[in-house]
Amino acid sequence: MRTHKYTITGMFCDGCRTKVEKVLSAMEGIEAVVSLDPPVATISMQKPIQTSQFQEVLAAEGKYSIKVFNANDLKLPIKEAVVELPKNAAGKYYCPMFCEGEKVYEEAGDCPVCGMDLVKAPDLESSKTLFTCPMHPEIEQDHPGSCSICGMDLVPLEPKDSEENKAYNELWRKMKIALLFTVPIFIISMSDMIPNNPLLKILDTQTWNWVQLVLSLPVVFYACWMFFTRAWKSILTWNLNMFTLIGIGSSVAFLFSLVGLFFPDVFPDEFKTYHGTVHLYFEATTVILTLVLLGQLLEAKAHSRTSGAIKELLKLAPTEATLVIDGEDKLIAIHAIKKGDLLRVKPGDKVPVDGKITTGESTIDESMISGEPIPVDKKINDAVIAGTINGNKSFVMVAEKVGSETLLSQIVQMVNSASRSRAPIQKVADKIAKYFVPIVVLASVLTFIVWANFGPEPALVYGFINAIAVLIIACPCALGLATPMSVMVGVGKGAHTGVLIKNAEALENMNKVDVLITDKTGTITEGKPSVEKVFSTDNKDNELLKYCASLNQYSEHPLAQAVVQYAKLKETSLIEVNDFEAISGKGVVGTVANNRVSFGNKSLMEQVGASISADLEAKVIAEQKLGKTVSYIAIDTVALGFISISDAIKETSVAAIKELIKQGVEVIMLTGDNENTAKAVAEELNLTSFKAGCLPEDKLNEIKRLQAEGKIVAMAGDGINDAPALAQADVGIAMGTGTDVAIESAKITLVKGDLQGIVKAKNLSHAVMKNINQNLFFAFFYNVLGIPIAAGVLYPFFGILLSPMIAALAMSFSSVSVIANALRLRNVKL
Structure with a gap:
């Protein structure tokens, strides 16, 4: 057989590596071994096969590409993969850990790689509103009107419970069941610590052990069974994660308790209580599982909040509008509006879609878009935006952008993509988890061996308890929340202040930017010559x-x-x-x-x-x-x-550029204008440097040159001619007042369209990355600190041991710390 090496691009996790290896190995006469770092496939083949054939089978499975291996490929900086949901994902299901990249599923279930519950991607367009009669709820229709029975005006029907709420409610129901059975088990187990144990006056110890078994069954085999399923899947696929540790730890405790209850004679005396029964750990099993379930409940709540933020944005658009047809007003549903329709917007109403005023004038509150509280005067031919609120005058507008074309819908799409994308730093956390789990299992085994051989009597009991405690406290439950929680809250904060971020990569890279390339007209200046x-x-x-x-x-x-x-x-x-x-x-x-x-x-x-x-x-x-x-x-x-x-310089440009330079960012102006004009503007703003007479390709080449020097480059522009440079830059920043092409090419859009927004984006990026690093610290601090304590290193000096239940509590507290810390971003000053 012949053996050749190939470079694979598009892989970013072990799930991808496994998939690529399976797909290639499934080809006739092929044996493939694929590594992730470096991304290389070693393929043995019985007969020569064209690279295009490999590419064909890989393309059918995802965005993977293959080429003949070149050693120089390994010398190039590998750009971190950024995972986003595809635009057609609405209503489908995906793994919140993105184990298989952007892959989505038609039905709910578990991730085949990590076992996590699949999450439903939200609909990014408001669903068609149904209208009903408040007196006769059986009357429903998809447009406004009056009740056919009593004549009352129909009102919008309240939306049904969302998929996220259903998932949360299901977990909450399981949580209540787990609590209902776990609390009695805990009381029974802890009753031994009460002088003259009152429970022993009712039943003997052996009978209470049987009661604990019966009470533990609903917790283990119903409320928390999903954790064992996930652990088993993680072992089969060797994608070791927190569920591996949970499954191993609680399984060992439960199986030990079963054997101790049914076959007590197989255990030496040191495993038995003074009543002659084996000391069982049903309470440790159920308490641990219940605490983990609490963590999952909090995570489900976090996901529902992400979708809730999107739904709140969708609610900014009204459900109905007033159509002007043949000189008469007609109330229609928002989804019935077509381009070119004339719509009347009455005082206090929300603007239904994007368009221009054709008759009348008014003042409009655009704070939901720009963040500025002062209403904006609007007259004939001025643009109006869906979701903004009309003042005290009426006007007629023509609909120009409807449905997903409106600025509000685009904001919703960007917020959703960014909230659910993964920052490159997440890859670090994934790598840590991959090696952390087997190290912990090894630490647990060593703990048992050391205690069993060198510990005080009953040495085996001490060894067993401490080994389980190590498994439990080491579980990095908070790791899955550390990055996405910060990204979710940070993106929401940015949107609220007029900084729209397309993905988590842009949010991370903005913190590293050391050069800002900016256009002049419309960016530094008003753009109104x-x-x-x-x-x-x-x-x-x-x-x-x-x-x-x-x-x-x-x-x-x-x-x-x-x-x-x-x-x-x-x-x-x-x-x-x-x-x-x-x-x-x-x-x-x-x-x-x-x-x-x-x-x-x-x-x-x-x-x-x-x-x-x-x-x-x-x-x-x-x-x-x-x-x-x-x-x-x-x-x-x-x-x-x-x-x-x-073209007057914007008032905010001077302060913004001064602040960016103070933060160590080089600010370079590239403009198509002449040398003298550019020099006058550059001197007034104290820019680092400038280049005049730049064509679109000149801006593009300048960015490439700076990147070749190792610079992290941000580009701010507003025109179609800036689109190539915006796409090439590490972070493209479009002015919201610019062209659609520029906005589409950029990774960050500034709604208000001035450089002060870049300062906000830079500050937000710094705050989010600092928050993520704090979260990663919280995710591991309790675990790393707790492992030696759980293993019993303090026992010889202070007599301190950590029970499995306390270990589970510390583990859950790390998740709570991560969530609470991420939520602090809502109050950060930009």
Whole structure:
């Protein structure tokens, strides 16, 4: 057989490695061994097989790719995989630990890798609202109206219990059953500590042992049976986790108790009480399992809160709207709105969908989007956003974005993806858990051996108790919560302050950013340029303006719109343009009144071969040194003038850049504007450095250069031309006031659209990463500290031992600590 090595990409956990190995080995005549770190497959084959055939079978199983192994691959930095749910996951089930990546299941159940309960992915669109009569609940319909029986207005029907609440309620029901039977077992067991044990006056010790067995059965075989199932699966797949330790520890205690109850004579005397019965551990088994169940209950509550936050966002959109049709108002359900519909928004109503005002004006509370409490004045042609609240005037709007296209729906999608994505730091926790479990099992075995051979009598009893205590206290139950809880709360905090984070990787990387690349127009500046001067070398200012505005009426660039707006104010009539062409990063050209007109920067003048006089050049430079953006106007091959445009720097830009530099971040401005204008802005803001005249590919190449130097680069931009650079950057930051393409390419979106949001994102990232590290500390601190205590190292000096029940309590307390610590992020100041 021939043996070859291949590099596999797309694997990020042992579940992936196992899947890839099985898929490859299932091919005829193939034997495959796959490692995760490094991600290499060693394949033995009886006959040559093309790499494309391997790729075909792997692609059918997930986003895996394969190529012939190259030793240089191992020298490249491996980008951590980030797991997010696919967009079509709504209503399906996934493992909260992402053992199989983004794989989802149609039905509820257990994860085949780790055994955790699968969680239902939330619907990211509000479900169709049903309306019912408050007096006649049997009347239901999917649109507003009146009751056919009594004539009352129908009201929205309360939604039914969610899947998350069902899961939580099921666990709570099991918790109540576990408590109902565990508490009596605990009382019976602890009664020996009461002088003149009153229970022995009712029944003897052996009979009470039988009572404990009967009471423990519902706890072990119903309420907490899932933990044994998960432990067994973890051993079969060798994905060792906290359930491995729980299952081994409680199984040993329970089986020991069964043998002790049914066959007491097989045990030496040191295992027996002074009543002649074997000391049993039904109470340790049930108390431990009940405490673990409590941890699962808290985790289920955390998941329901994640979905609850999404549902609260969905509730921001109204359930109905007023459609204006043929001059009359008609109440319709929100899902019945179509693009182009005219909708009336009355005082105090929520805006139903995204659109523009066509009639009337009002003030709108947009705090749910921008975080700013002051209402915003809106007039005809101004955009309005779904979920925002109208003031005290009525207006009519046209629906432009409906359903999942609205900004509110996009926010919901981003919050959901980020809340349920995994930060790269989670991989560290997964690796720790993989090696931690077998080390703990070994520590437990060594504890028993040491106590059995060197401990005081009854040595075997001491050894057994301490070995179980080691297994229980070492269980890293909180490990599964450490990262996702912080990410969930942090993403929610960010959304509340106008910082929308797409995934946990962006949240983690933002903390490492040491270089910020920023665009100028619309990012540092207001992005609302206005014409200050039109200059013509032959005093034909009005004619040049007419030509230039006519040409720019076909462009969507902010500078072009400023020219058109200025022409309208001057009551300049526009004329038809032929052969219009927009040249990215340079300007526009076209034929106006049989003249070839060019409007743009100096690079465009050079491209079209237009000559620039020394006098005109001097005047342009003088304007640029004042921080103005100047565009040349050329007719045919001669530059005949220019238009000077100003774009005010945002008030927040100065403070934001000062704070970022103070935090050790280099701030570099890359702009398509000229050298003089860029220099004026850079000096005013005290930027680290700047580059002018940048085309989209220049920004992209500059980011690649910085990354090659080992820098972690964030890019802030707002235009379509920024999209490639935003996608290349380690963290792309889009202004919410920018284009949809830029927002889609970025990993963080700033709703308000100013650099102060980057400071907030940086502070939030730092707070979240600090919180995650604290959580990982809490997840292991009790365990690592408790293992030697549980093993009995303090006994020779202080006579201190840790019972399995106290160990289980300490283990559960680590989960409570993680949850409480993560929730502190809600109060962090950004």
